[in-house]
Amino acid sequence: MITPEPLLKIDDIHSFYGNIEALKGIRLEVAEAEVVTLIGANGAGKSTTLMSICGLTPPRRGAIYFQGEPIHGLAPHRIVARGIVQVPEGRRIFPELTVLENLGMGAFLRRDPQGIKADLDDLLGLFPILAQRRRQPGGTLSGGEQQMLAIARALMGRPRLLLLDEPSLGLAPLVVRRIFETIAAINRERRTTILLVEQNANLALKVAHRGYVLENGRITLAADAAALVADERVRQAYLGI
Amino acid sequence: MNWDYLLSLFMGGLTRGSIYALIALGYTMVYGIISLINFAHGEIYMIGAFTALIVIGVLTLAGWNGMAILLIAAAAAVVYAAAYGWTMERIAYRPLRRAPRLSALISAIGMSLFLQNYVRMAQTANFLPFPNLIPDFACLKPVAHIVRASEIVIYAVTALVMLLLTLLVKFTRMGKAMRATAQDREMAMLSGVDVDQVISLTFIIGSAIAAIGGVLIASHVGQINFYIGFLAGIKAFVAAVLGGIGSMPGAVLGGLVLGWTESFFTGYVSSDYEDVFAFLFLVGILIFRPSGLLGRKQTEKV
Ligand SMILES: Nc1ncnc2c1ncn2[C@@H]1O[C@H](COP(=O)(O)OP(=O)(O)OP(=O)(O)O)[C@@H](O)[C@H]1O
Numbered sequence: 355m356i357t358p359e360p361l362l363k364i365d366d367i368h369s370f371y372g373n374i375e376a377l378k379g380i381r382l383e384v385a386e387a388e389v390v391t392l393i394g395a396n397g398a399g400k401s402t403t404l405m406s407i408c409g410l411t412p413p414r415r416g417a418i419y420f421q422g423e424p425i426h427g428l429a430p431h432r433i434v435a436r437g438i439v440q441v442p443e444g445r446r447i448f449p450e451l452t453v454l455e456n457l458g459m460g461a462f463l464r465r466d467p468q469g470i471k472a473d474l475d476d477l478l479g480l481f482p483i484l485a486q487r488r489r490q491p492g493g494t495l496s497g498g499e500q501q502m503l504a505i506a507r508a509l510m511g512r513p514r515l516l517l518l519d520e521p522s523l524g525l526a527p528l529v530v531r532r533i534f535e536t537i538a539a540i541n542r543e544r545r546t547t548i549l550l551v552e553q554n555a556n557l558a559l560k561v562a563h564r565g566y567v568l569e570n571g572r573i574t575l576a577a578d579a580a581a582l583v584a585d586e587r588v589r590q591a592y593l594g595i
Numbered sequence: 596m597n598w599d600y601l602l603s604l605f606m607g608g609l610t611r612g613s614i615y616a617l618i619a620l621g622y623t624m625v626y627g628i629i630s631l632i633n634f635a636h637g638e639i640y641m642i643g644a645f646t647a648l649i650v651i652g653v654l655t656l657a658g659w660n661g662m663a664i665l666l667i668a669a670a671a672a673v674v675y676a677a678a679y680g681w682t683m684e685r686i687a688y689r690p691l692r693r694a695p696r697l698s699a700l701i702s703a704i705g706m707s708l709f710l711q712n713y714v715r716m717a718q719t720a721n722f723l724p725f726p727n728l729i730p731d732f733a734c735l736k737p738v739a740h741i742v743r744a745s746e747i748v749i750y751a752v753t754a755l756v757m758l759l760l761t762l763l764v765k766f767t768r769m770g771k772a773m774r775a776t777a778q779d780r781e782m783a784m785l786s787g788v789d790v791d792q793v794i795s796l797t798f799i800i801g802s803a804i805a806a807i808g809g810v811l812i813a814s815h816v817g818q819i820n821f822y823i824g825f826l827a828g829i830k831a832f833v834a835a836v837l838g839g840i841g842s843m844p845g846a847v848l849g850g851l852v853l854g855w856t857e858s859f860f861t862g863y864v865s866s867d868y869e870d871v872f873a874f875l876f877l878v879g880i881l882i883f884r885p886s887g888l889l890g891r892k893q894t895e896k897v
Pocket residue numbers: 371374376394395396397398399400401402403443553
């Protein structure tokens with residue numbers, strides 16, 4: 355599936371928190387219109403990988419290329435401007451902004467009022483619950499509603515690459531299914547490229563085309579989703595089989 | 596009961612309170628965005644007043660007079676103070692953004708002392724007369740013992756500033772960026788907000804508003820020196836804490852409550868302890884309601 359020119363290419367990055375080396379040389383690639391998942395145990399470095407891509411924990415060594423251009427070292431808002439949008443772990447809804455204002459923040463860098471309006475109507479159609487709660491402060495929504503808002507907010511930015519950090523965390527099975535259906539639909543219908551971090555490897559490997567296994571800040575396995583599901587180590591460690 | 600006296604104290608309290616509120620807005624906005632008590636904020640207010648005084652002097656020599664001078668002087672004060680606020684953040688706070696909070700606080704105190712002494716050396720330690728350029732309108736003659744024209748201008752300008760600030764924060768793109776940054780800085784960055792730009796803008800707006808307060812009160816009181824920013828700054832800080840630091844309506848409410856309390860206390864009890872009052876207030880708030888009147892219910896590590 356890897357094309358000669360991947361949309362995202364991470365080349366041997368090392369990221370730190372103070373003196374702690376959280377990423378010890380990560381390499382991964384995501385091709386246009388692909389869904390790639392990153393699975394790994396708690397503390398493996400999944401969130402750090404996404405934050406490194408977005409410039410919040412910029413790698414101290416190594417390189418990140420997006421559409422062939424280096425983006426490591428750019429300020430986070432410039433990385434967003436390239437079309438990389440993250441739904442971070444824990445949803446991070448602006449608690450005192452209304453649902454509409456939260457969605458507006460997703461389109462912060464856009465300058466096409468008509469397009470924004472059209473996307474807003476689209477997304478409110480996709481998530482009717484958000485339409486009902488449009489004037490309510492984001493902090494008053496339930497966990498599942500906040501997760502939908504977080505995804506919708508990210509989509510308001512028309513991302514080229516969508517980074518999702520544990521979208522299923524803490525949600526009821528029914529809501530999780532809704533969210534994963536939505537993720538699959540976003541990829542299918544908008545051809546949005548997605549890098550998905552998940553604890554729930556079963557689900558992640560169902561929507562993903564390929565996956566990487568991350569252990570202690572290192573990639574230990576990279577393969578097609580089907581191959582990962584069949585892999586004995588993956589089955590034992592992450593699929594609970 | 597002497598109603599005129601009561602009313603004059605009410606008006607006097609409103610005057611003080613408006614000025615405290617104008618300064619407190621800067622404290623609370625900066626705190627909301629970067630969790631820093633900008634102790635040098637009072638000095639910006641003082642520098643605003645001095646800038647206006649200098650411009651008034653020059654324009655008077657050039658033969659200008661009346662309200663036009665005051666308007667030009669106020670505009671110059673706003674621009675100059677905003678430039679100071681912007682520069683201050685750049686040199687004293689931005690390099691310490693990732694340092695422990697205490698470092699930035701010490702830097703703020705250093706900035707405050709530096710600016711005070713810089714103005715004292717560049718100007719003088721003595722009080723300088725500040726001309727009252729707001730004419731006492733004839734229609735106010737019958738109530739002259741209750742309220743002066745300069746006070747009415749203070750109320751009107753304060754109300755206008757608050758209205759504009761509210762519109763800015765609620766409806767403009769940058770205003771939304773400011774609120775988002777105050778609520779979750781990292782998420783604001785992930786939404787494409789240039790947080791450095793938002794912080795600079797916050798300092799510029801807060802400083803401009805403080806300068807307006809400085810010019811208004813200087814013109815009302817009639818004299819200034821290098822030290823006025825210290826006391827006014829501390830009191831406005833108390834007002835901000837009283838209202839709930841980080842909350843803009845809280846800053847306004849806190850300013851007014853402090854202004855009225857001071858005014859009635861000095862009017863009915865004693866004027867000897869006028870300035871002690873704010874500190875009693877501060878201690879009281881910190882003990883009984885640390886999150887302030889309108890603040891979020893959380894203990895902040897100040
Ligand atoms: N702000 C921080 N300061 C210090 N260390 C951190 C910080 N954030 C993460 N770490 C450390 O970096 C390592 C990787 O953390 P990361 O959050 O990327 O893991 P993760 O794979 O996302 O885990 P989880 O599944 O629990 O979300 C961990 O050892 C963690 O303790």
